[in-house]
Amino acid sequence: MISPVLAIIYIFIIPGFFFLFAYALFLEYLDRRIIARMQTRVGPPLIQPVADLIKMLGKEVIDPAGVDRALFDAIPLVALAAVMTAFLYVPVVGNSPFAFQGDLVLVLYLLTIPTIALFLLGWLSRNIFSAVGGIRAVTQLFIYEVPFFLALLTPALMAGTWSVSEIARWQQDNLWFAVLQPIAFVIALVGLQAKLERTPFDIPEAETEIVAGPWTELTGRRLAAMHLAFDIYLVAGSALVAALFLGGPLTPWTITPVWLGWIAGFFIFIGKTLVILLILSAFKAATGRIRIDQLNRIGWKYLAGASIVQLAIVLVMNSVRVNV
Amino acid sequence: MPEVVIPIGPQHPALKEPVNFRVIADGEKIVRLDLDLSYNHRGIEKAAEQRNFIRVLPLLERVCGICSHSHATAFAKGIEELMGLRIPPRAQYIRTIIAELERMHSHLLWLGVAAHEIGFNTLFMWTWRDREEVQDTLEEMSGNRVHYGMNEVGGVRRDLSASQVKAALGRLPSLQERIGKYVDMVNNQRTMLVRFRGIGTLSKEEALEFGTVGPTARASGVDYDTRRDDPYLVYDEVPWDVVTASDGDVFGRTEVRIGEIAESIRIVRHCLENLPEGPIRVNAPKTAPKGEVLSRYEAPRGELVHFIRTNGTDRVERVDIRTPTLANWTSVAHELVGQNLADIPVIVAAIDPCLSCTSRLTVINSRDKKECQVSFEELRRKKKTTWAGGGPA
Amino acid sequence: MNEPCSLDFVRETMKDFGTADQAGRGRFRIDTTPEKIRNAVNACRERLHCNRFIAISSADTPPVLELIYHFTGPHRAVISLAIGVPREAPVTPTLSDILPPAGILERQIHDLFGIEFTGHPGLKKIILNEDWPEGEFPLRKDWKPGPDTFYGGFREG
Numbered sequence: 001m002i003s004p005v006l007a008i009i010y011i012f013i014i015p016g017f018f019f020l021f022a023y024a025l026f027l028e029y030l031d032r033r034i035i036a037r038m039q040t041r042v043g044p045p046l047i048q049p050v051a052d053l054i055k056m057l058g059k060e061v062i063d064p065a066g067v068d069r070a071l072f073d074a075i076p077l078v079a080l081a082a083v084m085t086a087f088l089y090v091p092v093v094g095n096s097p098f099a100f101q102g103d104l105v106l107v108l109y110l111l112t113i114p115t116i117a118l119f120l121l122g123w124l125s126r127n128i129f130s131a132v133g134g135i136r137a138v139t140q141l142f143i144y145e146v147p148f149f150l151a152l153l154t155p156a157l158m159a160g161t162w163s164v165s166e167i168a169r170w171q172q173d174n175l176w177f178a179v180l181q182p183i184a185f186v187i188a189l190v191g192l193q194a195k196l197e198r199t200p201f202d203i204p205e206a207e208t209e210i211v212a213g214p215w216t217e218l219t220g221r222r223l224a225a226m227h228l229a230f231d232i233y234l235v236a237g238s239a240l241v242a243a244l245f246l247g248g249p250l251t252p253w254t255i256t257p258v259w260l261g262w263i264a265g266f267f268i269f270i271g272k273t274l275v276i277l278l279i280l281s282a283f284k285a286a287t288g289r290i291r292i293d294q295l296n297r298i299g300w301k302y303l304a305g306a307s308i309v310q311l312a313i314v315l316v317m318n319s320v321r322v323n324v
Numbered sequence: 325m326p327e328v329v330i331p332i333g334p335q336h337p338a339l340k341e342p343v344n345f346r347v348i349a350d351g352e353k354i355v356r357l358d359l360d361l362s363y364n365h366r367g368i369e370k371a372a373e374q375r376n377f378i379r380v381l382p383l384l385e386r387v388c389g390i391c392s393h394s395h396a397t398a399f400a401k402g403i404e405e406l407m408g409l410r411i412p413p414r415a416q417y418i419r420t421i422i423a424e425l426e427r428m429h430s431h432l433l434w435l436g437v438a439a440h441e442i443g444f445n446t447l448f449m450w451t452w453r454d455r456e457e458v459q460d461t462l463e464e465m466s467g468n469r470v471h472y473g474m475n476e477v478g479g480v481r482r483d484l485s486a487s488q489v490k491a492a493l494g495r496l497p498s499l500q501e502r503i504g505k506y507v508d509m510v511n512n513q514r515t516m517l518v519r520f521r522g523i524g525t526l527s528k529e530e531a532l533e534f535g536t537v538g539p540t541a542r543a544s545g546v547d548y549d550t551r552r553d554d555p556y557l558v559y560d561e562v563p564w565d566v567v568t569a570s571d572g573d574v575f576g577r578t579e580v581r582i583g584e585i586a587e588s589i590r591i592v593r594h595c596l597e598n599l600p601e602g603p604i605r606v607n608a609p610k611t612a613p614k615g616e617v618l619s620r621y622e623a624p625r626g627e628l629v630h631f632i633r634t635n636g637t638d639r640v641e642r643v644d645i646r647t648p649t650l651a652n653w654t655s656v657a658h659e660l661v662g663q664n665l666a667d668i669p670v671i672v673a674a675i676d677p678c679l680s681c682t683s684r685l686t687v688i689n690s691r692d693k694k695e696c697q698v699s700f701e702e703l704r705r706k707k708k709t710t711w712a713g714g715g716p717a
Numbered sequence: 718m719n720e721p722c723s724l725d726f727v728r729e730t731m732k733d734f735g736t737a738d739q740a741g742r743g744r745f746r747i748d749t750t751p752e753k754i755r756n757a758v759n760a761c762r763e764r765l766h767c768n769r770f771i772a773i774s775s776a777d778t779p780p781v782l783e784l785i786y787h788f789t790g791p792h793r794a795v796i797s798l799a800i801g802v803p804r805e806a807p808v809t810p811t812l813s814d815i816l817p818p819a820g821i822l823e824r825q826i827h828d829l830f831g832i833e834f835t836g837h838p839g840l841k842k843i844i845l846n847e848d849w850p851e852g853e854f855p856l857r858k859d860w861k862p863g864p865d866t867f868y869g870g871f872r873e874g
Contacts, residue, residue: 039449128329199443200515206443288444288515291664361843370856405741535770535818548769553793554743617741618774618787618795631774631785646772646822654818 007097015092015266017084023270024231025049030274031234031281038285049231053224061220066126075117075124076218076225082113083232090239091165091248092269093262099165104156107164107240108149111195114233115141117226118197118204122214133213136292137204140194143299144201148191150307151184154314155244164240168248178245180317183310185245187303189276192237193283194295196230200287203295235273238280242272332668334363341677347660347668354660354668361653369643376638377403377477377612387645389470390433393419393426394623395630396475399643401556402619402632403477406612413558414602415479420557421492421595422466422474424588428499429458430624431581431588434676435506438578441669442519447509454502461492479605489596496593503586510578520575524659524671527572534655537648538626539584540675542568543576550622562594574674581676611638623648625676649677722765722794730764731757734798744795746785751800751809758786758812761798766790773822775830777858782807782830802832804857811837829856845869 010016028049036043063069089096089103096103115137122134155177156162159170171177178185194201205213218226242248249265249272290298329349334342342363348355368387372380384399385392397419404411432455439447459469465488466472474480510516526536531544541548549566551559567583569576612634619630626648635641652675659671727745728737734757740746749757761767767788774785781801788796802809811834813820823834824843831854834840842849848869854860862868 035446039446040453041449199445202443285446288439288442288447288513288519290515290518291667293664294518365844365846367855532768533817535816546769548789553789554795618744618797620771620795627771629772629774629787631772631776633776633778641778642776644772644774644776646774650821650825651772651818653821658817 010097011088015269016088020084020087020232020235021228024228024235025053027234027238027273027277028231030277031284034278034281035285038282053228056224056227057221059220059223061222062217064126064217067217068124071124072121072217072222075120076222076229079114079117080225080229080232082110082117083229083236086110087232087236087239089164090236091168091243091250091265092239093249093265094258095165095169099163102162104152104162104164104167107236108152111233111236111240112141112145114229115195115197117229118214121218121226122204125214125217127217129212130214130216133204133206133216137197137214139292140197140201140203140295143296144191144194144303147187147299147303147307148195150304150311151187151191152240152244154181154184154307154310157311157314158318164243165248168243168250171247172250172252172254176245176247181245181310181314183306183313185241187307187310188241188245189279189283190303192241192276193280196234196237196280198280199284200290201295202289203292206289234277234280238273238276239269241276242269246272246275248272343677354663369645372643373640376610377608380640380643381475381477382471382473384643385471385473385475388647390430391426391623391625391628392471393422393474394621394628395645397423397557398619398621398623398628398630399632400475400477401621402617402630403612403634403640404608405617405619406615406632406634407477407609409478409606409608411479411606412603413600414483415604416558417595417599418480418484418604419475420559420562421484421592422462422472423557424591424595425458425462425465426472427624428585428588428592429455429462430676431585432458434581434624434673435578438520438574438670438673439516441673442515444513444515447506447516450502451506454499457495457499461495464488464491476605476608478608479603481605483604484599489599493593493596496589500586500589503582503589507579507582510575510582517575519667519670520578521571521573523574523663523667524656524674525571525573526655526659530658531572531655534658535651536626536655536675537651538623538676539577539580540626540652540655542566543580544572545570548627550620550627554620556621558595559591562591564591574670577674611636612640625649626651649675652677722792722796727765727796731760734760740797743793744797746797746799748799748801751802754786754798754800755810755812755815757798758788758815761788761796765796766792767796770816770818771795773819773826775826775832775856777830777856779858780804782832782857784809784826784832786812807832808835809833810835813837828854830854831857 012018026049029044029046032048033043063072086107088098089107091099118137119134122130122132122137125131125134155167158177158180159167161167161170167177174180197204205215215223215226249269251264251268255261255264329347332344332347334344343361344363368383372383375383381396381400385396387395432451436448436451436455439445439451462472463469465484466474466482474482526534526540526544528545531541531546536544536546537548545568547566547568551564552566564587567580567587569579569583571579614634614636616631616633619632621628621630628648629646631642631644631646632640633642656672656675660668663671722745724737724739724745727747731737731747734753735747735749737745737747747757765788767790769789771787771789774787776783776785778801781803783799783801785797785799788798800809807830809832811819811823813823813834814836820837821843823837824840826832827834827837827840828842828845828849831852845855846869850866850868853863853866853868
C-alpha cells in the first residue's frame with residue numbers, strides 16, 4: 001500500500017477529486033462542443049460547465065409539497081459519492097493504489113447507484129412525470145445491465161483476474177481486449193451509453209414526453225450535485241471501459257523511471273478516455289430516442305444474445321490457450 | 325399500474341401551443357383522452373365582423389403565425405369572387421410565390437419539430453438552419469419572417485424587384501440538394517424509421533370518414549388537394565404534382581411533406597422565372613354585394629375553408645373559419661387510443677397542429693375596457709385567462 | 718365517379734329534401750329542414766357520391782340560426798346542405814354518429830351559438846373556457862358582453 005501522504009494526494013488532488021471534477025467538467029464541455037459542431041451550431045465556450053454548476057448551486061431549492069426533504073437532499077449526494085469512489089479504483093497513472101481482487105465487482109456495483117438514485121428521486125417526487133421517469137430508469141437498468149456485465153466479465157475471464165488494474169496490466173503483455181473481444185467492446189460502449197442515459201437511451205428523461213422525468217423536481221444544489229454526479233459518471237465509465245478494453249494508462253512496453261511512467265500514463269489515460277468520449281458523442285448526435293419497449297426487444301434479442309456469444313468464444317479461446 | 329391521468333398540457337414541453345389533452349393511461353398505453361382547445365381563443369371571428377375589408381385582413385392574418393398568408397389569401401380571394409374582381413396576373417404570381425414559400429418553411433419547421441419530438445436533435449438543427457434560407461427570402465420580399473402583409477382585396481401590396489427575384493432563385497438549388505439529403509435520411513435512419521413506422525396509422529377509409537385533410541390525408545392515399553380540385557391563384561397554369569403516399573402512418577406523412585417541399589421549390593422556381601409584367605393591384609370597390617361564398621385554400625396543414633357572407637356593406641356579415649387542424653383532431657383522438665405514451669408527441673406532431681388556428685372564435689370585444697392582468701403564477705395554472713378590450717369598431 | 722356534377726342531377730336526386738341552386742363556381746346549395754337533415758346527409762353521401770365532409774358553417778341570420786354542411790367527392794363539386802334553426806328553440810339532431818368529424822364541430826357551435834344537438838354524446842365546452850357563464854352565446858348577433866358578468870379566468874383585485 002502507499003504512504004498516507006501519497007494516498008491523500010491521490011484521493012483529493014490528482015488523480016483524485018480535484019482532477020476528477022476538472023476533468024468531468026472538461027468532458028462535459030467537449031461533449032457539448034462536439035455535438036454542436038456536428039449539428040452545425042457553435043456550441044458553448046470552455047468555461048460553460050463551470051458556469052452552469054455555479055449557477056445551479058446558487059438557485060433556490062424548491063421542495064414540492066409533502067416530499068421528504070432530508071432524503072431529497074441526501075440522494076444526489078449519495079450518487080455523487082458513489083461515482084467518485086468508483087473512480088478511485090480505476091487505473092489512471094498505473095495501478096490504482098487501492099486495487100484488490102474483486103474491485104471490478106465493486107466498481108460495477110457503485111456505478112449502478114446513480115440509476116437507483118434516479119428511481120428513488122422519481123418515486124419520492126410525488127409527481128406523475130417523475131414517477132414514470134423513475135420506473136423507466138429502472139426498467140432500462142434491467143435491460144442493459146445483463147449484457148453490460150457480461151461484456152465486462154469476458155475480459156476478466158481471459159485475464160484470469162477480478163481486479164481492474166490487473167486486467168489493464170494483462171493487456172500490456174498481450175493485445176488490447178478491444179482487438180481480442182470486439183463484440184464485448186461494442187456491447188460495453190452501447191451499455192455505457194445506456195447507463196449514462198444518453199440518446200438513444202435517454203428514455204427516463206425524455207423531455208418531450210415526461211418533462212424531465214426523475215430530474216423534474218430537482219432544483220438548486222440538489223440539481224447541481226446530480227448533474228455533477230452524472231458528469232463524473234461519464235468519466236468513471238469511460239475510464240473503466242478504457243482500462244478494460246484499451247489497456248488503461250499503460251503502453252505495451254514498460255517506461256522507466258517510474259515517475260516518467262506515471263506522467264506518460266496520465267496523458268495516455270486522457271487520450272484513451274477522449275477517444276471513448278468521441279465515440280459516445282457521435283453516437284448521441286446521430287440517433288433519436290427509442291421507446292422503452294423497443295429497447296426491451298433490442299436489449300434482450302441482440303445485446304444479451306451477442307454477449308452470450310462473446311462469452312462462449314472467450315471460454316473456447318481460454319481452453320485453447322491453456323492447451324497450447 | 326392502475327389507470328392514471330397524465331396531463332399533457334396546457335403547458336408541456338411537447339406542445340408548441342397550449343392545448344389540454346388529459347390522457348388516461350394504463351401503464352404506458354393510452355385508454356382515452358379528453359380534449360380542451362380553449363387556450364388560444366381570441367375572438368377573431370366576431371372581431372372580423374366589425375372591421376372593413378382593409379382593416380380585417382391584418383386581423384385575419386394573425387389567426388396564425390405560420391399560415392398567416394393562407395388566411396389572408398383565402399379571405400381576399402373570397403371577397404374578390406363576391407365582388408366579381410379579376411386581379412392582375414402579376415399579383416396572382418406573387419401571391420403564389422409567397423404561398424409556396426410559406427408552405428416550404430412550414431414543412432421544414434414541421435420536420436424539425438417531428439425530429440425533436442423523438443429526441444433526434446441533430447435533424448432538428450439541420451432543418452431549421454435550412455429554413456433560415458426560406459425565411460431570408462421571405463424577409464427580403466415582404467419585410468417580415470411571418471405575417472407578410474402582402475395581400476389586399478384587389479391584389480398585392482408590394483412588388484418584387486428584379487434583384488429580389490434573382491436572390492430568391494439563387495437560394496433554391498442548395499435547398500433542393502438538402503431536401504434530397506433529407507429524403508435519404510428519412511428512408512435510412514434507423515431510429516427515425518423505428519419511431520415513425522407503424523405509428524398513428526390511418527387507413528384510407530378512416531381518413532375519409534374522419535374528414536382528415538392535407539398531408540395527413542394524402543399520406544393515407546386520399547387524393548384530395550384543393551390546389552388541384554378547386555384551382556385558385558395560378559395552380560392551374562404551373563406544372564406541379566400532388567404528392568401522396570400509401571402508408572398512412574407518421575412515416576408516410578413525413579414522406580408527403582418532404583415531397584411537397586420539393587414540389588414547392590419547383591413551383592416557386594417556375595413562378596419566379598415566368599413572372600409576368602404589369603400592375604400588382606386593381607382598385608377594389610369599398611363594399612361587396614350581398615352574397616355568400618365558400619373560399620377553399622390549401623394551407624400547409626391542409627384544406628382551409630372560409631365561409632364568407634356579405635350584406636352589401638363594407639364589412640362581412642359572417643366569416644366562419646374551419647381550419648385544417650380542427651378537421652384533423654378527430655383522427656388524432658381516434659389514433660391515440662391504444663398507443664404508447666411515448667408516441668403522443670409524435671402522433672400529435674404528425675398532423676402538424678396549429679392551435680392558434682384551431683381556437684380562434686368568439687368575441688372579446690367590449691366597449692367597456694374590461695381588462696385582466698395575468699401574473700406568471702396564474703399562467704402556470706390550467707386556466708385560460710380572458711383578454712378583453714378588443715376595441716369598438 | 719369522376720364526372721362533374723350537373724345542377725339537374727343534383728336537383729333531381731335531392732328533390733325530396735329541398736330545392737337545389739347553383740351557389741358559385743362548382744358549388745350547389747340545397748335548403749332543407751332540421752327534421753330531414755340526417756336523411757339528406759345520407760342521400761348526399763350515397764346517391765351523390767360525396768365521400769368527404771368539409772365543414773359545418775354557421776351564421777346568425779335573424780330570425781334563424783343557419784347551419785350549412787358542406788360535402789365533396791371525387792366529382793370535385795361542393796354540395797352544401799343548409800338548414801335554419803329557430804332562435805327561440807335552437808334544437809337540431811346531431812350528425813356525430815354518422816359523421817365523426819361533426820362531433821368536435823357541433824361542440825364548438827353549441828358553445829358559440831347555443832344550438833342543442835340532440836343525441837350528441839357529450840356537449841361539453843371545447844372552445845370557450847370551462848368557467849364561461851351559461852347562457853352567453855358570443856357569436857349571436859344580439860350578444861354584447863355584460864359589464865358586470867365575469868367571463869372566467871382570473872382578474873386582479
